[in-house]
Amino acid sequence: MLSENQDSITNTSTCSLAGLIWSVADLLRSDFKQSQYGRIILPFTVLRHLECVLADSKDKVAWQIPAWLLQLLRQQLSSEL
Numbered sequence: 001m002l003s004e005n006q007d008s009i010t011n012t013s014t015c016s017l018a019g020l021i022w023s024v025a026d027l028l029r030s031d032f033k034q035s036q037y038g039r040i041i042l043p044f045t046v047l048r049h050l051e052c053v054l055a056d057s058k059d060k061v062a063w064q065i066p067a068w069l070l071q072l073l074r075q076q077l078s079s080e081l
Contacts, residue, residue, distance in 0.1 A: 032040055 028040075029037070
């Protein structure tokens with residue numbers, strides 16, 4: 001009985017999470033043409049994958065990035081937006 005209840009809760013949580021993901025996807029789609037999806041989604045997917053793969057070494061190498069380089073990147077990103 002407890003297992004059935006846990007399955008029900010898990011299923012409900014999964015459905016609500018899936019609903020949230022689809023609603024966000026719908027919001028994003030409204031800003032982009034269908035032909036632009038690949039140019040927008042693919043780079044973010046690759047970045048997220050790299051972030052996950054390199055998570056263990058992030059703390060070891062993050063200190064090596066000089067502050068001026070981070071500032072330069074921030075300026076460049078803000079000027080592109």
